[in-house]
Every structure is written in C-alpha cells, then in structure tokens.
Amino acid sequence: MHLRVKALESVLVEKGFVDPAALDAVIELYAEKVGPKNGAQVVARAWTDPAFRARLLEDATSAVAELGFTGSQGEHVVAVENTETLHNLVVCTLCSCYPWPLLGLPPVWYKSNAYRSRAVIDPRGVLKEFGVELGEQTEIRVWDSTAEVRYLVIPQRPAGTQALDEAQLATRVTRNGMIGTALL
Amino acid sequence: MPEFPATPFGAPERPPFAEPWQAQAFALAVQLHAQGAFTWPEWSQALGAALAAGGDDADYYDCWVAALERLASERGLASAGVLGDRKQAWADAYRRTPHGKPVEL
Structure with missing residues (x-):
C-alpha cells in the first residue's frame, strides 16, 4: 500500500x-x-458559562470558533446536550465523518463497520458494550454525522464538581463522552 | 462480538496513524480538498463507497487510498494508468537502491 x-x-x-x-x-x-482536548475545553466552557452554552446550542460552529477551533471537517458543527432524560450518541453510518478541529481524528472503533452499522439499529446494546447502561426512561437519540453536519455531544457535568474551575473541569471530559459512548 | 474499548481522555491512546503511509494518504486528501479538487460530501461518498465495497474486513486506510485514487482519476489529476506506472517505477527503485541510500526514481 x-x-x-x-x-x-x-x-x-x-x-x-x-x-x-x-x-x-x-x-x-x-x-x-489537534485532539479531544479542544472539545473538552468547549464542554467545560459550556458548563461554566451559560451565555456560551446558549450560543453553542444555537450555533456551535460560531461558538467553537470563539475558542479558535476552526478548520477542515469543522465547517458545520452542531452541539447536542445530554440531560437526565436524554442521551445523545454520534455515528457516521456512511464513512467516518467527525469534527476534527474539536476531537482530532476518530478512534478505530468509530470507523469500524460494526459500530457504523449497529449504533443506529441497537444503540442500547452498543452503549452496553461501552459499559454504559441507561435506564429505560432515558431516551437515546442517535445522530448520523455527515460531511455537511458533524455533532459534538455535551455530556452532563459530573456530580460533585461545583468547586472545580473551567480548566479543571476540562480534564474530566473524555473523548468518548463527547461522542456519546461514555458517561462522565 | 466487536469490541468498543472506551479510552479515557488523557490515557495513552493509539496514535492516529499506524504507519507513515496512512498519514501521507490522510494529508493528501486534506490538501486536495483545500485545493478544491473535491468537496467533503464528495469525499465522504467516495470513502463510504470504498468502505462498503471492502466489507467487514476492509482496512480503513486501504479504503481511504482507494477513494483517493478514484477521485484523483475522476478529476483528471492522475489517471489509473499513470498511477500504476509510477507505482511500478517506485517498486523498481526500491529494488535497485542499495540499503541505506535514499530511494529515488
């Protein structure tokens, strides 16, 4: 090759x-x-700055550009927020579309046929393999990233982190958390 | 059952490229896109088609290269014939170059 x-x-x-x-x-x-540190910074800012969070949910591409995160495959980003009753999961069923400026290049499993074909059909089963078990009352929404729209999951802020500042919070955010395959 | 290992942020991760040619192929696509050779939707169609053709056992970066070759040929940047000849020329150059010397055409 x-x-x-x-x-x-x-x-x-x-x-x-x-x-x-x-x-x-x-x-x-x-x-x-470029790597998931960028996305972690965005999430930590959203957790600590309500005005930024509102801008991020309204127009993520512009909001992340405020932090300097622009570039290839980040042309149109949409942020989706996890709540007590809603969990978001991102896949690219066609190939491997992924928000490079925020998360770097996708992990091997994200590009695998298994993940791409099963995330939509059986998100609960896939999440279970990641060690994520959600209650029946939690709705799971699967987002299919494309070359036009790439998704960033805003995980729920972990309990007991009220005393942490933005930089400390950023260290708690995981790459998988921002794809939706992990809880924090 | 496929494995989806969760990698905590900050833990050592597999580097994005297992071999140098994967990095080169990746960069070629980014550069050709930047030059306007294709749009990201066109790229994702080509890569998706290559992955679908490859099936379950397809190597991701093999498919990446196949997509690149196809688009390069379709856009008139490099035909399959030219690429085949050039690949042969490099193979010959590797064979005739003594160990430790730079490989040149």
Whole structure:
C-alpha cells in the first residue's frame, strides 16, 4: 500500500496539485496538535458559562470558533446536550465523518463497520458494550454525522464538581463522552 | 462480538496513524480538498463507497487510498494508468537502491 501512496503523492506533487511541505504540516497538525482536548475545553466552557452554552446550542460552529477551533471537517458543527432524560450518541453510518478541529481524528472503533452499522439499529446494546447502561426512561437519540453536519455531544457535568474551575473541569471530559459512548 | 474499548481522555491512546503511509494518504486528501479538487460530501461518498465495497474486513486506510485514487482519476489529476506506472517505477527503485541510500526514481 505504501507504494500506491508514494505513486499518488509523487504524481500529485509533480503536477503541482499538492505541496510536500503542506503535507508535512497537515500530518503534524493532526498527529500531534489537534485532539479531544479542544472539545473538552468547549464542554467545560459550556458548563461554566451559560451565555456560551446558549450560543453553542444555537450555533456551535460560531461558538467553537470563539475558542479558535476552526478548520477542515469543522465547517458545520452542531452541539447536542445530554440531560437526565436524554442521551445523545454520534455515528457516521456512511464513512467516518467527525469534527476534527474539536476531537482530532476518530478512534478505530468509530470507523469500524460494526459500530457504523449497529449504533443506529441497537444503540442500547452498543452503549452496553461501552459499559454504559441507561435506564429505560432515558431516551437515546442517535445522530448520523455527515460531511455537511458533524455533532459534538455535551455530556452532563459530573456530580460533585461545583468547586472545580473551567480548566479543571476540562480534564474530566473524555473523548468518548463527547461522542456519546461514555458517561462522565 | 466487536469490541468498543472506551479510552479515557488523557490515557495513552493509539496514535492516529499506524504507519507513515496512512498519514501521507490522510494529508493528501486534506490538501486536495483545500485545493478544491473535491468537496467533503464528495469525499465522504467516495470513502463510504470504498468502505462498503471492502466489507467487514476492509482496512480503513486501504479504503481511504482507494477513494483517493478514484477521485484523483475522476478529476483528471492522475489517471489509473499513470498511477500504476509510477507505482511500478517506485517498486523498481526500491529494488535497485542499495540499503541505506535514499530511494529515488
């Protein structure tokens, strides 16, 4: 496979369609810099700043841009909030659409056929495999991310965290929590 | 039964790319998109089709490369013939280059 990629890259570079330095910059950005810490910052801000939370639920793309989180595959983000009676779960049934600027690149299981095909049909069963058991009274809403709309789950703020500040709260937010496959 | 291991934030995670070619292929798609070669909806259609064709055992980044090749060919950036020849040229170059020397065409 590496020869096929090498062939693609060398032809595209030769024809001037891509710049090798820009390729390196892209790899560095996504391998090292962009990750779920960004999304965690957004969630912590939403928990501590009601005005920000309102803006986030109204227009997440603009709200996360306030924190500097813009870029490829973050062009249109929608935030969905978990409550006592509603749990949100995100999948991309077609491929692997995911809000890169907020969560980095998706984990292996998110891209798997198993998750993509089962999350919609049997969300409760899938959540159980993640160790998440929700009461019957909790509604589960499954959101299918697409190239046009990518979803970020705002998990419920954990109990007993009233004394924590925004930065401390951010450390409590997990990547899976923001996909909906974990509770905090 | 497939496993969906929950990775707590802050715990060591698998790096996003298992091998360098995956990172290169990823970056090629991001760059071609930035250059306007295709839109994200077009990309997700192509990747989705490659994943569907690959079935349960498909390797994600193999499908990624297949989607890239298809779009590069459809958009007239690099035909399948040109890519096949170039792949062969690289294979030959790897074979004839002595160990420790940079591989060049």
